[in-house]
Amino acid sequence: MAFFPQLVAGPIERAASLLPQFREVQRFDADRAASGLRLMAWGMFKKVVIADRVSAAVTHVYSSPHDFPGPVLALATVLFAVQIYCDFSGYSDIAIGCARVLGFTLMLNFRQPYHAASISEFWKRWHISLSTWFRDYVYIPLGGNRTVKWRWCYNLFITFLISGLWHGANWTFVAWGALHGIYLVLAIVFGPLRDRLATASGLVRLPRLNHLLNVGWTLVLVLIGWVFFRAATIGDALHIVKASFTGHGAWLDPAAAKTIVQSLGLGATDLAIAFIAILFMEAVHLVQARWGAAAFLARMPSVARYGVYTALVASIIYYGAYHGGGEFIYFQF
Amino acid sequence: MRKLIQWLLLLALPFVALMGGVAWIDPFNYFGGEGPVPLETRKANLRHSGAVMPYYTLAWKLVEYRRRPVADIIIGDSRLTRFDEALVSRITGRELYNFGVPGGNTPSLFKTFWYADSLAELKTVYLQTGFRNWSAAQDYDIWEGPQWSTSSAIHYVTDRDVMGKAWLDARAHWGAVEAEGIAADQWAVVMRNERAVLEGYGFSPRFADELKRVSERCKERGIKLVIIDLPVHNEVHAIETELGLEPAIAEYKALMHSAGTYYDFAGPSSITADRSEYIDALHTSKELLDGVIRELWQGPLVNGQVSGEPVPAP
Numbered sequence: 001m002a003f004f005p006q007l008v009a010g011p012i013e014r015a016a017s018l019l020p021q022f023r024e025v026q027r028f029d030a031d032r033a034a035s036g037l038r039l040m041a042w043g044m045f046k047k048v049v050i051a052d053r054v055s056a057a058v059t060h061v062y063s064s065p066h067d068f069p070g071p072v073l074a075l076a077t078v079l080f081a082v083q084i085y086c087d088f089s090g091y092s093d094i095a096i097g098c099a100r101v102l103g104f105t106l107m108l109n110f111r112q113p114y115h116a117a118s119i120s121e122f123w124k125r126w127h128i129s130l131s132t133w134f135r136d137y138v139y140i141p142l143g144g145n146r147t148v149k150w151r152w153c154y155n156l157f158i159t160f161l162i163s164g165l166w167h168g169a170n171w172t173f174v175a176w177g178a179l180h181g182i183y184l185v186l187a188i189v190f191g192p193l194r195d196r197l198a199t200a201s202g203l204v205r206l207p208r209l210n211h212l213l214n215v216g217w218t219l220v221l222v223l224i225g226w227v228f229f230r231a232a233t234i235g236d237a238l239h240i241v242k243a244s245f246t247g248h249g250a251w252l253d254p255a256a257a258k259t260i261v262q263s264l265g266l267g268a269t270d271l272a273i274a275f276i277a278i279l280f281m282e283a284v285h286l287v288q289a290r291w292g293a294a295a296f297l298a299r300m301p302s303v304a305r306y307g308v309y310t311a312l313v314a315s316i317i318y319y320g321a322y323h324g325g326g327e328f329i330y331f332q333f
Numbered sequence: 334m335r336k337l338i339q340w341l342l343l344l345a346l347p348f349v350a351l352m353g354g355v356a357w358i359d360p361f362n363y364f365g366g367e368g369p370v371p372l373e374t375r376k377a378n379l380r381h382s383g384a385v386m387p388y389y390t391l392a393w394k395l396v397e398y399r400r401r402p403v404a405d406i407i408i409g410d411s412r413l414t415r416f417d418e419a420l421v422s423r424i425t426g427r428e429l430y431n432f433g434v435p436g437g438n439t440p441s442l443f444k445t446f447w448y449a450d451s452l453a454e455l456k457t458v459y460l461q462t463g464f465r466n467w468s469a470a471q472d473y474d475i476w477e478g479p480q481w482s483t484s485s486a487i488h489y490v491t492d493r494d495v496m497g498k499a500w501l502d503a504r505a506h507w508g509a510v511e512a513e514g515i516a517a518d519q520w521a522v523v524m525r526n527e528r529a530v531l532e533g534y535g536f537s538p539r540f541a542d543e544l545k546r547v548s549e550r551c552k553e554r555g556i557k558l559v560i561i562d563l564p565v566h567n568e569v570h571a572i573e574t575e576l577g578l579e580p581a582i583a584e585y586k587a588l589m590h591s592a593g594t595y596y597d598f599a600g601p602s603s604i605t606a607d608r609s610e611y612i613d614a615l616h617t618s619k620e621l622l623d624g625v626i627r628e629l630w631q632g633p634l635v636n637g638q639v640s641g642e643p644v645p646a647p
Contacts, residue, residue, distance in 0.1 A: 028334060030334050030336055030337040033337055034337055034340070037341075306343070306344070309344055310344060310347060313344060313348065314347075314348070317348065317491050318491070318492075318493040318496065319493065322481060322488070323477040323478060323480070323481035
């Protein structure tokens with residue numbers, strides 16, 4: 001309980017991994033501390049520059065969803081996806097980094113989840129410590145996938161239903177969990193058909209396009225799930241999902257598009273900062289996936305590395321959204 | 334270990350220098366020292382441009398009021414920019430603090446009230462407002478930024494907007510900056526904006542509830558609450574009539590009457606017709622505003638369409 005870095009919101013560490021580390025004598029390691037501080041700074045960036053900035057727009061729209069047209073609702077949902085990722089993965093990075101400074105190793109909790117090409121892959125990348133916990137303590141004891149197909153589907157659905165309920169005693173969370181359970185069951189049932197369609201349409205011969213389409217499709221499904229996660233009631237969520245697929249012709253008219261963006265309630269400066277910060281984060285994700293951030297930074301000349309760190313700290317100090325909230329979303333769960 | 338500390342110190346160096354620079358210039362007079370930039374320059378820069386005016390003015394006033402709270406305050410929007418509180422003080426013999434902020438709206442009116450109430454034993458609160466400010470669409474925020482940045486020294490020296498103001502003050506003192514003046518088409522711009530505001534008018538029950546809370550607080554603490562509607566040019570009234578807003582205006586005025594002593598100079602009268610008395614349709618000249626002050630605080634009331642009892646000189 002006294003191990004503060006991951007006390008409040010994870011990563012949910014297993015005793016087998018954490019307890020032996022408590023028994024070891026931890027000696028200060030400057031390189032490890034530097035690496036931990038770097039990760040903490042990156043987590044802070046995601047939290048205060050991106051998540052806290054876009055949260056104002058999400059709250060503005062989701063507090064009265066019936067007042068906004070479809071494109072605004074869709075945009076707010078995309079921003080919520082960004083917010084919850086940056087908020088929670090930001091916290092996880094701070095916790096992991098903080099533990100690393102103290103000499104402890106915590107498990108990775110997020111691995112670019114929105115780059116997943118299927119829902120099952122999404123759950124291997126999102127809140128990994130919780131999804132593996134549910135796998136080991138709910139799904140496998142239920143029988144896992146080493147059973148008949150209907151029972152396998154049942155086990156998956158029940159696991160995700162419980163996962164939804166774990167997030168809170170609200171029907172919206174139950175619906176969110178159930179929805180992900182349904183996605184996975186449908187993937188099992190219609191998987192062979194999907195493969196045949198991909199072969200027949202020739203998509204299998206274009207693996208990159210096929211992958212891109214799968215990532216896009218998965219993202220849409222995840223976004224629909226987030227609507228239920230964020231909305232105040234099931235009624236609001238159903239309205240948002242339905243309306244979000246309408247009125248997108250307005251994007252073609254510059255004046256109407258401007259009105260849509262302005263309806264988010266964020267000033268032009270905040271929008272610009274959020275947009276640039278999200279692009280930067282995606283660039284970092286690409287670097288992480290291809291070379292690894294630490295290796296990439298280590299190859300840089302000292303002056304350039306100093307510039308990167310200075311820019312990162314400056315953006316946290318001067319471009320963080322410090323007023324109007326800032327609680328970590330996952331502290332409530 | 335030593336290498337890491339050296340790295341961290343090197344990393345901290347530019348930020349410490351920036352923070353030191355902001356504290357030295359002290360753009361909103363938070364620390365209250367002399368500083369290299371004269372107070373007049375720092376004050377003049379509050380009105381550098383329309384974009385920065387709300388933040389800068391509010392930040393300055395929050396700091397100034399916290400340093401020396403006053404029992405009588407007037408809270409409002411840009412229409413108080415030319416309001417001569419010294420004239421009121423000369424008439425009444427009591428100090429009045431002018432909390433007028435360009436871009437001020439109904440939420441900022443309430444937040445300023447609660448802020449002042451937390452710092453002083455208020456005696457008289459004048460709320461300067463207007464029908465347009467009570468539209469639900471006017472629910473934007475100008476308060477959080479200045480409030481946050483002036484709430485502690487560490488916020489103050491690390492805030493981006495405070496740093497921007499420090500940079501502006503430095504340029505004004507050691508170089509030159511040109512303030513954004515009143516645009517040649519100011520009248521037309523304001524009229525376009527007013528039409529948009531009035532076309533989108535929708536009464537805000539939230540504002541009404543908050544006014545009730547303020548009114549109850551004033552009754553509870555024995556604070557005199559006075560609501561002042563400053564003159565608005567007839568061209569705005571013409572839009573209100575065109576849009577059929579008379580019932581909404583009547584509802585608004587009833588709400589004001591229910592909250593405190595209400596003085597209505599806004600409705601069409603002899604002082605709302607002459608364009609030469611106005612900078613634009615919402616902002617009166619200083620002369621007209623001085624006249625309103627004399628009528629309100631000295632009486633007898635001769636020009637305004639005034640309802641309720643005149644404010645006795647305290």
